[in-house]
Amino acid sequence: MAPPNSPARTIGCPVSTPTTSRGLRAIFTAAGGQHPDWDTYDRIMAEQSRVAVLINPTRVYTNAD
Numbered sequence: 001m002a003p004p005n006s007p008a009r010t011i012g013c014p015v016s017t018p019t020t021s022r023g024l025r026a027i028f029t030a031a032g033g034q035h036p037d038w039d040t041y042d043r044i045m046a047e048q049s050r051v052a053v054l055i056n057p058t059r060v061y062t063n064a065d
Contacts, residue, residue, distance in 0.1 A: 021045065027052050 021042040028035070035041045044050075 020051075023052055024050060 024045050025035075025038060025041070028041075
């Protein structure tokens with residue numbers, strides 16, 4: 001995950017930073033996941049080009065009447 005105002009935050013730009021694995025780990029553990037070997041987890045996430053897409057919604061719509 002790229003820091004705010006980073007060129008890597010541009011749509012379509014691949015992100016590979018030292019914080020990427022920490023971010024993926026944080027999301028995984030926040031969702032209740034645990035892993036016995038974080039080095040293997042990091043390696044596999046990198047090999048499979050796994051990413052996290054975080055959005056900041058600016059507007060929320062509803063169908064409620």
